[in-house]
Amino acid sequence: xxxxxxxxxxxxxxxxxxxxxxxxxxxxxxxxxxxxxxxxxxxxxxxxxxxxxxxxxxxxxxxxxxxxxxxxxxxxxxxxxxxxxxxxxxxxxxxxxxxxxxxxxxxxxxxxxxxxxxxxxx
Amino acid sequence: xxxxxxxxxxxxxxxxxxxxxxxxxxxxxxxxxxxxxxxxxxxxxxxxxxxxxxxxxxxxxxxxxxxxxxxxxxxxxxxxxxxxxxxxxxxxxxxxxxxxxxxxxxxxxxxxxxxxxxxxxxxxxxxxxxxxxxxxxxxxxxxxxxxxxxxxxxxxxxxxxxxxxxxxxxxxxxxxxxxxxxxxxxxxxxxxxxxxxxxxxxxxxxxxxxxxxxxxxxxxxxxxxxxxxxxxxxxxxxxxxxxxxxxxxxxxxxxxxxxxxxxxxxxxxxxxxxxxxxxxxxxxxxxxxxxxxxxxxxxxxxxxxxxxxxxxxxxxxxxxxxxxxxxxxxxxxxxxxxxxxxxxxxxxxxxxxxxxxxxxxxxxxxxxxxxxxxxxxxxxxxxxxxxxxxxxxxxxxxxxxxxxxxxxxxxxxxxxxxxxxxxxxxxxxxxxxxxxxxxxxxxxxxxxxxxxxxxxxxxxxxxxxxxxxxxxxxxxxxxxxxxxxxxx
Numbered sequence: 001x002x003x004x005x006x007x008x009x010x011x012x013x014x015x016x017x018x019x020x021x022x023x024x025x026x027x028x029x030x031x032x033x034x035x036x037x038x039x040x041x042x043x044x045x046x047x048x049x050x051x052x053x054x055x056x057x058x059x060x061x062x063x064x065x066x067x068x069x070x071x072x073x074x075x076x077x078x079x080x081x082x083x084x085x086x087x088x089x090x091x092x093x094x095x096x097x098x099x100x101x102x103x104x105x106x107x108x109x110x111x112x113x114x115x116x117x118x119x120x121x122x
Numbered sequence: 123x124x125x126x127x128x129x130x131x132x133x134x135x136x137x138x139x140x141x142x143x144x145x146x147x148x149x150x151x152x153x154x155x156x157x158x159x160x161x162x163x164x165x166x167x168x169x170x171x172x173x174x175x176x177x178x179x180x181x182x183x184x185x186x187x188x189x190x191x192x193x194x195x196x197x198x199x200x201x202x203x204x205x206x207x208x209x210x211x212x213x214x215x216x217x218x219x220x221x222x223x224x225x226x227x228x229x230x231x232x233x234x235x236x237x238x239x240x241x242x243x244x245x246x247x248x249x250x251x252x253x254x255x256x257x258x259x260x261x262x263x264x265x266x267x268x269x270x271x272x273x274x275x276x277x278x279x280x281x282x283x284x285x286x287x288x289x290x291x292x293x294x295x296x297x298x299x300x301x302x303x304x305x306x307x308x309x310x311x312x313x314x315x316x317x318x319x320x321x322x323x324x325x326x327x328x329x330x331x332x333x334x335x336x337x338x339x340x341x342x343x344x345x346x347x348x349x350x351x352x353x354x355x356x357x358x359x360x361x362x363x364x365x366x367x368x369x370x371x372x373x374x375x376x377x378x379x380x381x382x383x384x385x386x387x388x389x390x391x392x393x394x395x396x397x398x399x400x401x402x403x404x405x406x407x408x409x410x411x412x413x414x415x416x417x418x419x420x421x422x423x424x425x426x427x428x429x430x431x432x433x434x435x436x437x438x439x440x441x442x443x444x445x446x447x448x449x450x451x452x453x454x455x456x457x458x459x460x461x462x463x464x465x466x467x468x469x470x471x472x473x474x475x476x477x478x479x480x481x482x483x484x485x486x487x488x489x490x491x492x493x494x495x496x497x498x499x500x501x502x503x504x505x506x507x508x509x510x511x512x513x514x515x516x517x518x519x520x521x522x523x524x525x526x527x528x529x530x531x532x533x534x535x536x537x538x539x540x541x542x543x544x545x546x547x548x549x550x551x552x553x554x555x556x557x558x559x560x561x562x563x564x565x566x567x568x569x570x571x572x573x574x575x576x577x578x579x580x581x582x583x584x585x586x587x588x589x590x591x592x593x594x595x596x597x598x599x600x601x602x603x604x605x606x607x608x609x610x
Binding site: 003004 | 157182183184185187189190292293294295296297299300303304307
């Protein structure tokens with residue numbers, strides 16, 4: 001597990017690779033608590049967003065179990081009117097939550113940038 | 123103690139940072155505050171030392187749809203402030219033990235300290251409180267290795283989580299905090315499963331309130347929870363949770379009928395309140411009497427169950443005398459202990475039956491008084507050498523004769539002394555009733571009696587004596603009464 005400082009540095013690196021980067025956090029799935037985060041917008045409540053997204057991940061995993069799907073959740077992409085949100089599982093107990101402006105970025109760029117750097121969060 | 127604050131949709135939990143003096147407790151909490159963009163309140167410091175506690179609040183994360191509100195508290199490490207340390211530790215949902223690992227001597231001091239801490243938290247809570255050892259000062263050259271720390275902690279702490287930190291640099295602090303929250307949530311999940319998670323506003327919600335509570339006395343401050351509907355109290359005793367369907371098997375008697383009684387009795391929202399010398403009652407106006415004596419609280423389930431078994435044996439022995447629809451239940455209080463409850467369906471007592479007949483014609487009322495006298499007399503005979511006290515209030519009329527309709531005395535109650543003057547007791551009881559609730563009918567009944575229109579029976583003489591406020595002279599011998607008892 002990287003230190004909080006390392007997590008923030010890793011997000012700074014990712015932010016530099018994603019145009020329209022808004023915020024990102026490494027989240028403990030069980031509690032929804034953030035282990036480290038980076039935001040460029042003060043009006044974006046990243047702690048709350050992380051907590052609610054942890055509930056979403058847990059629900060998705062519950063659905064998978066209900067469907068007896070013998071596989072793992074890799075990532076979740078959510079497209080809003082003006083934002084793209086990516087949830088990327090890092091370990092079974094942690095995930096990255098990242099938000100970016102849709103006008104400046106796209107799903108491919110976000111996915112590549114995050115996937116390239118996931119090793120920094122393990 | 124964790125609490126579900128439904129009003130604010132939050133689980134409130136407390137993380138207590140403990141450790142020996144100068145281990146880095148305050149530094150850890152302040153470092154965490156910087157990381158979480160929060161501030162720390164420290165009521166009073168003396169020469170850079172914590173005298174009361176450091177306090178920080180953080181709301182974040184999510185658990186079962188509720189926000190997680192963390193009260194983060196560090197204890198004073200000085201030995202002479204051990205009472206405050208203990209009071210704070212007893213309120214923890216999880217303890218982060220900050221160990222100074224800079225030298226072997228410091229580790230030895232930390233190990234001694236952690237043993238004290240574990241003795242406090244284990245002695246206080248039935249459900250184990252999680253402990254994380256935060257090995258601090260890892261940046262000091264020559265710091266004790268993690269393996270050496272584990273060896274020093276010994277076998278007792280083999281399964282205790284150890285994290286590493288450099289509190290001054292903020293390294294390892296947030297991870298330890300999140301880990302602590304997870305451990306606290308595990309405990310809370312178990313409390314929910316057991317039905318023991320209190321609901322309501324936390325009694326201590328701010329640093330100021332905690333300070334007041336600590337100053338108020340040695341009692342653990344946050345163990346008290348202001349349960350919804352009860353008067354808020356910082357250190358007062360919260361009302362216990364009433365038993366409900368979650369009562370575990372083996373904690374209710376009789377096993378099957380008892381559950382049905384419990385279900386029926388608790389269908390309505392009952393309000394619990396404290397009476398007398400610490401007894402708890404509920405069910406007023408509901409048709410049920412729900413009662414627990416002050417001494418019926420147990421810190422361990424097994425202790426409560428032993429008493430339940432003894433009480434159940436007492437009930438079983440007296441089953442033929444007791445009114446139906448009653449049970450005894452051992453239920454979680456919501457504050458980590460267990461409480462034995464007695465639930466009894468309200469049945470009309472002889473007094474109620476007689477007072478209800480106050481407007482009857484004199485002949486009918488006299489008949490009723492004589493029937494009540496016979497019932498009370500028979501009850502006296504049946505209750506000989508039991509701990510049941512037959513009175514107009516505790517005895518009612520059952521299908522098979524008189525029955526005890528009141529709460530059973532506790533399992534430790536001693537059998538009442540035998541009396542041969544049963545008729546005298548019944549006469550006194552009726553005499554008091556005729557002097558109070560039925561006083562307006564006394565003259566009427568006396569006039570009717572003087573007309574001599576009734577065939578006299580021994581119980582008529584008791585009623586007559588009660589009307590005349592004198593003792594019945596001829597039927598005070600038990601032997602006179604025995605032949606009249608059904609089946610005897």
